Amino acid sequence: MLVALRLATAATHQAVELLPGMVRLTGPDPSPADYRRYLRLMARVYGTLEPSLYAALSAPRAPGAGAADQRSPRLAAERISALGLRPKFPALCADLAVHGLAPPAVAPDLLSPPDLNTTLGGIYVLEGSTLGGRVVARRLRKHLGDPLPGATFLDFHGDQAAAHWKRLGLVLDGLAADGLIDPDGVIAGACAVFQEVYTMLATFDEDPPAP
Numbered sequence: 171m172l173v174a175l176r177l178a179t180a181a182t183h184q185a186v187e188l189l190p191g192m193v194r195l196t197g198p199d200p201s202p203a204d205y206r207r208y209l210r211l212m213a214r215v216y217g218t219l220e221p222s223l224y225a226a227l228s229a230p231r232a233p234g235a236g237a238a239d240q241r242s243p244r245l246a247a248e249r250i251s252a253l254g255l256r257p258k259f260p261a262l263c264a265d266l267a268v269h270g271l272a273p274p275a276v277a278p279d280l281l282s283p284p285d286l287n288t289t290l291g292g293i294y295v296l297e298g299s300t301l302g303g304r305v306v307a308r309r310l311r312k313h314l315g316d317p318l319p320g321a322t323f324l325d326f327h328g329d330q331a332a333a334h335w336k337r338l339g340l341v342l343d344g345l346a347a348d349g350l351i352d353p354d355g356v357i358a359g360a361c362a363v364f365q366e367v368y369t370m371l372a373t374f375d376e377d378p379p380a381p
């Protein structure tokens with residue numbers, strides 16, 4: 171699943187990396203203001219998407235739900251906890267606070283209510299971002315100094331990032347093998363959510379710079 175997801179979303183990932191704010195962040199001379207701006211952008215993305223995706227994952231089946239709800243089955247609690255998910259929006263808010271910045275005003279609402287495949291595709295996107303965050307963190311420490319203030323989000327899984335990622339992949343593969351998710355649906359969901367992330371980042375990037 172992870173390989174297929176990476177291939178399907180590669181072009182959008184690259185487009186995200188090429189957004190002006192991201193280019194400045196990963197370029198030869200990132201400034202502390204570039205980092206604050208990145209935190210603000212990512213907080214708006216996570217604040218908008220994460221609550222909807224997490225809620226959709228664990229929402230109980232509606233009472234009396236009939237055959238129509240079969241299109242959007244829910245996972246058993248142990249399957250959800252096997253994903254090892256922890257919300258990252260609070261980490262971004264904490265990082266903003268370190269820089270004296272308030273949490274962004276967000277209206278959590280996306281694709282509501284997303285089906286299970288779309289939800290897991292979206293979770294792939296938000297989880298994968300912390301994998302790339304390791305690389306971003308290394309670069310920023312080189313240019314801005316170590317310790318890097320307010321890096322809870324970038325360091326989210328610490329040296330467990332690769333292990334966490336592998337586990338997510340295994341759980342997704344297991345769900346697909348057990349017929350609980352449709353891989354094509356998850357891939358389509360990941361593409362849709364990644365595109366949404368791109369649109370949000372591109373739009374927010376036009377905001378005035380963070381102080």
Ligand code: HEM
Pocket residue numbers: 172173175176183186187192193195196294295296297298299300301302303305306367
């Ligand atoms: C400056 C911006 C970014 C850079 C430089 C970057 C860089 C990277 C790198 C280097 C990896 C591979 C990490 C590894 O294999 O150890 C990665 C993976 C990933 N990134 Fe990003 N990333 C950026 C932004 C984002 C954003 C905003 C998102 C989505 C919210 C995102 C989603 C992902 C995903 C889903 C993967 C996993 C790909 C896979 O399946 O292996 N990235 N990123």
